[in-house]
Amino acid sequence: MIDTAYLKQQAKFLRIETLKIHKAAPEVRVASSLSPIEIFTALFYGKLLRYNPKNPRDENRDRLIISKGHGSICMYPLLADLGFFDKDELKRVCKSGSFLGGIPDPIIPGYETVNGSLGHGLGVACGIALALKTKKSDKKAVVLTGDGELNEGANWEAIMCAAQHKLDNLTLIVDYNKVSMLDFSKNIIDLNSLSEKFKAFNWDVYEIEDGHDIEQVYNTLKTAFSDQQQKPKVVIAHTVKGKGIPFLETHPLSHILSVKEGDIDGLVEEIKHAD
Amino acid sequence: MQIKAMRDVFLAALHQKMHEDDSLFFVSADFGAPILDKIRADFPDRFINVGIAEQNLINVSVGLALEGFTVYAYAIAPFITMRCYEQIRVNIAILSQLRPMNINLIGVGAGVSYSLSGPTHHCLEDLSIMRTLPNLEVFSPSDYLLTESYVERTIANKTPKYLRFDAMPMLPASESVENFDEGFRVLQTGSKAVIIATGYMSQKAKKVAADFDVMVIDLYFLNAYDLEKLQVCLEGIETVITLEEGFKGVGGLDSEINSKLKNKQVTNLGFEQKYTFEVGSREFVHEENGLGEQDLITLLKSVK
Numbered sequence: 001m002i003d004t005a006y007l008k009q010q011a012k013f014l015r016i017e018t019l020k021i022h023k024a025a026p027e028v029r030v031a032s033s034l035s036p037i038e039i040f041t042a043l044f045y046g047k048l049l050r051y052n053p054k055n056p057r058d059e060n061r062d063r064l065i066i067s068k069g070h071g072s073i074c075m076y077p078l079l080a081d082l083g084f085f086d087k088d089e090l091k092r093v094c095k096s097g098s099f100l101g102g103i104p105d106p107i108i109p110g111y112e113t114v115n116g117s118l119g120h121g122l123g124v125a126c127g128i129a130l131a132l133k134t135k136k137s138d139k140k141a142v143v144l145t146g147d148g149e150l151n152e153g154a155n156w157e158a159i160m161c162a163a164q165h166k167l168d169n170l171t172l173i174v175d176y177n178k179v180s181m182l183d184f185s186k187n188i189i190d191l192n193s194l195s196e197k198f199k200a201f202n203w204d205v206y207e208i209e210d211g212h213d214i215e216q217v218y219n220t221l222k223t224a225f226s227d228q229q230q231k232p233k234v235v236i237a238h239t240v241k242g243k244g245i246p247f248l249e250t251h252p253l254s255h256i257l258s259v260k261e262g263d264i265d266g267l268v269e270e271i272k273h274a275d
Numbered sequence: 276m277q278i279k280a281m282r283d284v285f286l287a288a289l290h291q292k293m294h295e296d297d298s299l300f301f302v303s304a305d306f307g308a309p310i311l312d313k314i315r316a317d318f319p320d321r322f323i324n325v326g327i328a329e330q331n332l333i334n335v336s337v338g339l340a341l342e343g344f345t346v347y348a349y350a351i352a353p354f355i356t357m358r359c360y361e362q363i364r365v366n367i368a369i370l371s372q373l374r375p376m377n378i379n380l381i382g383v384g385a386g387v388s389y390s391l392s393g394p395t396h397h398c399l400e401d402l403s404i405m406r407t408l409p410n411l412e413v414f415s416p417s418d419y420l421l422t423e424s425y426v427e428r429t430i431a432n433k434t435p436k437y438l439r440f441d442a443m444p445m446l447p448a449s450e451s452v453e454n455f456d457e458g459f460r461v462l463q464t465g466s467k468a469v470i471i472a473t474g475y476m477s478q479k480a481k482k483v484a485a486d487f488d489v490m491v492i493d494l495y496f497l498n499a500y501d502l503e504k505l506q507v508c509l510e511g512i513e514t515v516i517t518l519e520e521g522f523k524g525v526g527g528l529d530s531e532i533n534s535k536l537k538n539k540q541v542t543n544l545g546f547e548q549k550y551t552f553e554v555g556s557r558e559f560v561h562e563e564n565g566l567g568e569q570d571l572i573t574l575l576k577s578v579k
Contacts, residue, residue, distance in 0.1 A: 106373045112341075114370045117361065123331045124366055127338015134300070134320055135342065154362065157331035165323065 002046065007214045010045040011038050015244050016268050017077035017090070023264040025094035027102045031242035031254035032071030035177040036144060038211060039237055040078055042218040048225060049142065053083035056109040062139050063132075065125045068146040068175060069115020070103045084109040119152025121145060122172060126158050129170040129232075140169045140225060148180035151189050156201075162232035163202040170232045171224055172203075175211070177241035183252045194236055204233045211237035244271055276447050281440040282383050284419040286310035288426040289347065293318050296430065300339050304332040304350040306383070311349075329354050333362035333380075340376035345430055351389075352382030352398040352439060356405055367435045368408040377433040381440060385415070385474050386520025388442035390557040394550035397560075398439075402473070402519060403526030405437045406498055412436040413497040415528075417477035418447040421495055424455045441475050443557070448478045448493060458500025461508060465490035468514035468578045473497065473528050475557075476518045483571040489578065497528060502535055514578055515541045518571075522546050544571075 014037045022030040043049045043064065052058035066072045073093075080087045085108070092098035099107045103116040113124055121143045129141040145155070162170055180188050191197070195205045206224045208216050217237065224233045242248025245259055245267060259267065287310050293299045294317075301314055301322045315322040321344075325331050329350055336348040348355065356363070367378060382401065389396040405413050414436060416422045422440065429436060448462055459471075462481045469490040472480040477493035484491050490512060494500060509515070515536055519528040523545025533541055546564045553563060561567050 106370065114365050114373075117365045120334060120362065120365055123334025123362070124338045124341070126331070127335035127340075128342055129338070130323065130335065131300075131339045131342030131344055134344075141338075154330040154334065157325075157328040158334065161325050161328070161331055161335065164326075 002215065002218050004215055007041050007045055007218065011041040011214055012271060012274075013081075014041060014074045014077055015271055018074040019259065019264050019268055019271075021073060021076060021090060021093050022259060023261055024091070025102070026258045026261070027094050028073045029070045029102070029255065030073070030259060031179070031245070031248045031257065032068065032146065032177065033073035034243045034245065034248075035211070035239040035241045036068075036072065036175040037074050037243070038214050038217045039144065039173055039175060039221075040072070040074060041214060042221050043142070044078055044082060046218045048218070048221050050139065051082075051110075053079075053109075056084060060139065063112055063125070063128050063141045065112050065121040065128070065141065065143045066104070066115055067118065067121025067143055068149055069105075069111075071146060071175070072104060072115075072144070075104065075110065076100055079108070079110040118146075118149040119154045122155050123158040123161075125170060126162050126165075126167060129162070129167040130165060132169055133167070140171065141167075143170070143172045145172060145174055147174055147176045147178060147191055147194070148185050148188070150174070150191060150194075159198070159201050159203070166230040167232045168228045168230050172232065172234045173221070174234060174236045175239050176236050177239045179241040179252060179254055181255045198234045198236075202231060204229055204231045206233065206235045208235060208237040211239035212243055276450065278444045278446055279419045280442070280444040281416060281419045281422040282308050282381070283310055283444075285381070285422040285426060285438075285440070286314065288423050290314050290317070292426060292430065293321065296345070297321070298343065298345050299347070299430070300344040301347045302332060302336045302339070302349065304329050304348075304354070306350045329358040330362050333359045334366060336378055337362075337366040337370065337376065340378040341374060345377045345379075345433075347379045347381060347429070349381045349383075351396065352384040352401060353396060355380055355382045356398070356401040356437070360404065363411075364408060368410050371410045371435050375433055376435060377430075378435045379429045379438060380436065381438045383440045384442045385439045386441070386476075387551070387557055387560045388475065390560045391554050393552060393554065397551065399521045399546050401437075401439060402497065402521045402528060403530065406531065407526060410435060412499045413439070414495060415439045415473040415497055416495050417472075417474055417493045418445060418449070420447045420449070420452050421455070424452045428456075439474065445475070445478065448481060456501075457504050458496030459492055459494040459505055461490065462493050463489070463491040466512065468516060468575075469509055469512050470516045470518055471528070471532055472518040474520055476520050479568070479571070480518050483568050484575060487575045487578070489575060494528065497531060506536075509536070509539070513540050515539045516544060516574070517541065518544045520546070522548050524548075544574075
């Protein structure tokens with residue numbers, strides 16, 4: 001059963017810890033790391049993924065490919081909290097010699113692939129899903145991508161391939177936060193209707209209206225993972241870039257904006273006491 | 276000796292291996308060969324055609340390789356290198372440094388072996404751009420016997436590799452393969468100079484140098500050969516000519532030799548930095564670029 005209160009608390013914890021990392025390492029992309037927090041919370045704290053912190057490449061794990069690597073700094077406190085690596089490492093993000101950089105790479109326990117360049121995760125995940133099927137494994141491949149990232153053509157090669165080969169052990173989660181680097185994504189490449197696009201490509205489509213409502217996120221992901229209709233699955237999560245930071249939530253340039261160091265403690269307090 | 280195409284010999288040997296080893300997986304970007312029809316008929320679970328989509332060819336192959344399969348990705352040479360160079364760089368060169376993967380990129384159509392198809396199908400950049408990537412072995416064979424010998428290495432050597440195959444059936448450059456792992460072989464002995472060539476140009480060098488006192492070396496592991504052995508071979512020879520079916524002076528075979536044999540007199544031969552639109556035989560395209568047989572013979576006559 002879903003423990004909503006617990007998951008909400010964990011999401012709050014990740015949001016706060018992500019801001020603290022941003023305070024110490026302003027280089028990290030904070031806005032795009034705040035939009036997928038409930039998704040990661042449901043996957044890990046909700047145990048929708050099988051994972052093993054003691055052996056991150058355990059054969060019995062589900063494979064999570066975080067294609068929008070830069071926008072997953074919230075994974076650092078999550079992985080440390082679950083025991084993938086020592087919590088002290090969080091103090092060294094972006095410091096010389098640290099393995100926790102501005103863009104996560106698979107030297108970090110818990111990361112599978114190189115994510116600094118966009119549009120690679122889904123194709124690699126197709127190969128992983130195909131391999132898992134060939135090995136008759138019941139483990140699944142899950143990819144997290146942003147919406148701006150879907151501008152990359154390689155994704156669409158993979159989208160066609162996954163449907164053709166009926167990869168129903170593959171789920172793509174789109175962190176649809178609707179802001180790219182220079183503007184709202186609809187002003188750059190308008191993806192609407194994204195769900196219709198995936199339907200036309202013969203995928204099973206799930207939509208989460210509020211990607212920050214942990215119950216919706218958890219329940220939709222759970223349903224999608226259990227669905228095996230001989231089709232790959234996409235979960236389109238409507239999220240807010242910079243969620244929790246009012247000035248970022250509405251700003252077309254939120255991707256490249258930092259939160260002022262002096263404002264962070266106040267924001268942390270607000271988040272702590274928010275509903 | 277028979278005339279054969281590299282890919283046919285390689286794929287026939289691989290077909291046999293696939294019977295013995297169920298970790299071998301073949302991925303094609305809608306590119307074929309008669310033996311490939313057997314592979315896909317006999318191993319439908321370990322063959323996939325990703326369509327005309329080289330970026331996805333690489334990414335799918337990487338996913339399979341991460342899961343422990345020995346993967347063969349197959350397409351036309353300029354497309355499997357340049358259409359998806361970013362995928363190769365990120366998901367193979369970079370990622371394999373952290374996560375071991377056995378992935379073999381087979382490109383058919385080395386140099387101007389598809390001479391009639393024009394500049395899109397001419398592959399004159401691949402040696403330099405593939406050689407510049409860390410963690411990737413570059414194999415540039417001159418005949419089908421070498422490609423056959425390489426099959427074993429594709430399985431045993433669990434790293435990324437690029438296999439640059441000629442498209443045209445040819446006779447072998449030599450009757451047998453010895454000391455394969457040294458990465459080069461002497462096709463002809465000689466004392467006044469040495470031609471160090473790769474791929475089809477090794478065959479051509481052997482042909483044009485037949486009447487000269489010139490050594491011919493076929494270098495087929497471009498970045499994994501035994502340099503010490505090569506240096507021993509070249510003792511007493513001061514004049515070195517490099518010869519490749521690739522743009523010259525931009526990082527291919529010539530760059531490898533220039534950087535390693537610094538105390539020799541090295542002349543680099545290869546394609547001028549321009550594309551050739553006039554169609555014709557392979558020799559015609561070579562002549563258009565100053566690499567015709569007569570051009571090479573004239574050069575050899577000038578070697579004192």
